[in-house]
Amino acid sequence: MRADRPRAVALRTRLLAALLAPLLAIAVLLGVAGAALIADVVRRTNDRVLGGALGAIAETVQVERGEVTLDLPAAAFGMLENNERDNVYYRIAVGERLLTGYGDLPAPPAGAEVADTPRFRYARFRGQDVRIAEVRRELPRVDAPVIVQVAETLDSRAALRRRLLGALLGGEAVLVGMALLLIRPALAWSLRPLSRLRGAVAARDTRATPDLSPLEPGPLPAELLPLADAFDNLLARLDVATAGMRRFTADASHQMRTPLSVLKIQVALARRGDPAALPEIADAADRLEHLVAQLLALARAEEAGTSPPLEPVELRALAIAVLNRRIAQAIEAGVEVDLRAPAEGVTIASHRTLLFEILSNLVDNAIRYHRRGGNVMIAIERDSSGVALSVADDGPGLSDADIARAGERFVRLTSSAGRDGSGLGLAIVRSAAQRLGAAVEIENTRPGLRVTLRLAGADHGGR
Numbered sequence: 001m002r003a004d005r006p007r008a009v010a011l012r013t014r015l016l017a018a019l020l021a022p023l024l025a026i027a028v029l030l031g032v033a034g035a036a037l038i039a040d041v042v043r044r045t046n047d048r049v050l051g052g053a054l055g056a057i058a059e060t061v062q063v064e065r066g067e068v069t070l071d072l073p074a075a076a077f078g079m080l081e082n083n084e085r086d087n088v089y090y091r092i093a094v095g096e097r098l099l100t101g102y103g104d105l106p107a108p109p110a111g112a113e114v115a116d117t118p119r120f121r122y123a124r125f126r127g128q129d130v131r132i133a134e135v136r137r138e139l140p141r142v143d144a145p146v147i148v149q150v151a152e153t154l155d156s157r158a159a160l161r162r163r164l165l166g167a168l169l170g171g172e173a174v175l176v177g178m179a180l181l182l183i184r185p186a187l188a189w190s191l192r193p194l195s196r197l198r199g200a201v202a203a204r205d206t207r208a209t210p211d212l213s214p215l216e217p218g219p220l221p222a223e224l225l226p227l228a229d230a231f232d233n234l235l236a237r238l239d240v241a242t243a244g245m246r247r248f249t250a251d252a253s254h255q256m257r258t259p260l261s262v263l264k265i266q267v268a269l270a271r272r273g274d275p276a277a278l279p280e281i282a283d284a285a286d287r288l289e290h291l292v293a294q295l296l297a298l299a300r301a302e303e304a305g306t307s308p309p310l311e312p313v314e315l316r317a318l319a320i321a322v323l324n325r326r327i328a329q330a331i332e333a334g335v336e337v338d339l340r341a342p343a344e345g346v347t348i349a350s351h352r353t354l355l356f357e358i359l360s361n362l363v364d365n366a367i368r369y370h371r372r373g374g375n376v377m378i379a380i381e382r383d384s385s386g387v388a389l390s391v392a393d394d395g396p397g398l399s400d401a402d403i404a405r406a407g408e409r410f411v412r413l414t415s416s417a418g419r420d421g422s423g424l425g426l427a428i429v430r431s432a433a434q435r436l437g438a439a440v441e442i443e444n445t446r447p448g449l450r451v452t453l454r455l456a457g458a459d460h461g462g463r
Contacts, residue, residue, distance in 0.1 A: 011191070011194075012187055012191065015187055015190075015191075016183060016184070016187060019179075019183055020176075020179070020180070020183070023176060023179055024176065027172045027175070027176055030168075030172065031168065031169060031172060034165075034168045035165055035168070038161055038164040038165055038168065039161060041164075042157050042160050042161045042164070043157070046131070046156065046157050046160075047120050047131070047133070049079055049080065050080065050120070050131060050133045050150060050152060051118040051120070051133050052076075052079055053076045053077065053079045053080050053133075053150050054118050054133040054134070054135055054148060054149075054150045055118065055135070056073050056075065056076035056079070057070070057072060057073065057076050057090065057092075057148055057150060058135050058137055058148040060072065060073060061092065061137050061139070061146050061148065062139070063139045063140060063141055063142055066141060068094050068099060068139065068142060068146060070092060070099070070100070072090075072100075076150075080150075080152055082156040083156070083159075084155040084156040084159050085155075086152045086153040086154070086155050086156045087128070087130075087152065087153045088150070088151070088152050089101070089102045089105050089125065089130070089150070089151040089152070090102065090105070090148075090149060090150045090151070091103065091105040091107075091147075091148075091149040091151075092146065092147070092148050092149070093107070093146070093147045094142065094144050094145075094146050094147075095143075095144025095145065095147075096144075097144075099146075101149070104125075104126075105125060105132070105149055105151060106123040106124075106125060106132065107147075107149075108134060108147065114134055114135065114136040114145070114147055115135070115136060116135065116136050116137070116138070117135065118133050118134070118135045119133070119134055119135070120132065120133050121134075123151070125151060128153050128154075129153070129154050130151040130152060130153055130154065131151065131152055131154060131157070132149055132150070132151040133149070133150050133151070134147060134148065134149040134150075135147075135148050136148075193219070193220050193221055193224055194224060196220075197215070197220065197224060197227070197228060200215045201215065201231070210242070212235045212236070212238055212239035212242065213235070213239075214232040214235065214236075215228055215231060215232060215235075263281060263285065266278075266280040266281045267281060310349040310350060310351065311349070311350070311351065311352060312347050312348070312349060313347065313348055313349075313350045313351075313352045313355055314345050314346070314347045315341065315345070315346045315347070315348065315355075315380045315387070315389060316339075316341040316342075316345045316346065316380060317345070318352065318355055318356060318359065319339050319341065319359060319378050319380065319389075320339070321356065322356065322359045322360050322363055322378075323337060323339065323363075323378070325360060326360065326363050326364060326367060329364070329367055329368075330367050330376070333367050333368070333370065333372065334372035334373055334374075335366075335367045335370050335372070335373075335374050335375070335376055336374070336375050336376070337363065337367070337375075337376045337377075337378065338375065338376070338377050338378070339377075339378045339380075340377060340378070340379045340380070341378075341379070341380035342380065342382070346380055346382050346387060348387055348455060350436060350455065351435075351436060354432040354435060354436055355389075355432075355436070357428060357432050358389075358428070358429050358432050358433060358453055359378070359389065359391070359453075361426070361428045361429050362391040362429060362451050362453075363376065363378065363391055365426065365451075366391050366392075366393045366395075366449075369395065370393055370395045371395060371396075374393060374394055374395055375393065375394050376391065376392070376393045377391070377392045377393070378390070378391055379391075379392065385454075386454060386455050387454075387455045388452055388453070388454050388455075389452070389453045389455070390450055390451065390452040390453070391450070391451050392445060392448055392449070392450035392451075393448045393449055394445075394447050394448040395447065395448055395449065396447070397444040397445070397446065397447065397448055397449045398442070398444060398449055426442075426451075429451070429453075433453060436455065437455075438453050438454060438455045439453070439454045440452070440453055440454075441454065
């Protein structure tokens, strides 16, 4: 692992935080909502009991001989008994006149009209918070209404609320604790495929030779399949690249052995004073130079990776550049090379370097394996299907068997027997054409041979 590589939060920690944070937020929300619900339930329940006691007392208020009388029932106060022994207070007044009870119990606020149904409110009495229930009774032959009030302290309500809140918070604590205990093994189980994938990659480091075969981590979940596929694609591309390097090294060492051996022999002869060795040295050097150039061209043509970027290429100018390179070779071989192309030129979107290598190798083959006095024609044509770039000669052509083998690496065809060459020309053409997405056609014209490069659907036009 690189020491300077920035490190992010661990994936396990991220997942744990992502799972626990919402769980804790939900627990807090449930706690707040539960506390509000508990307070409301406790209030309603105790108010119902307090209202029952109030009603029982209010029912005993009567008028006898023009006087208001009442009989306080013991059961009414028994309803309010609880373990916390809350204090209970009452007050019964006719208008402003106290009939019985605690005279200092807070009377209804001034201007507040007491209804004939129980009404509840909080108040402060004798240093304690109390809950007061009050109701109004209208009695016959009594001018003022009778106000009946019953109050109790809040210890019982607070204790019940604490017990219910404790149960709620305890349940939430158990829920979060169980989640913590279960999430960690669940995360370990969920991340096990990732560990297998990491192990499959790490196992490659223990092998003496690089293993670029596809990974075999076992079944993977859908989220890891794109990662595994991308890594397999990377390994495949790397395998192709390294295979190309190994093949290039093997080809170079194999093909360069012969001219280097010739050079060593001729140099030894030259040291002994043999004057005929110098032309042989020059010829071997030329052949070695040609072989190295073709090996490098083949390596460029077979280079793995993304497709080359497109650029506008004017084919007539490209053909003239190839002719300028091969003109000395054509003169030395006694071969006439002509160019037939539209006067307005043909421009396509392609890759100039690869097209140059293709055309240069086709012209080189046509000149190299031709007879003296022969003709080679470079033709550029375009039609509705695209652009055709061809090189034709009027030589002996190839047999059907040779046409089938044309393009194989280091294969010397029958027609090339006794001629200098490395057997790479058409291999370079096919490899470069494959990278361009073009088709290569080889046909006998009797006399002669024509090799055509078809760039189907190329973006073309006059210039």
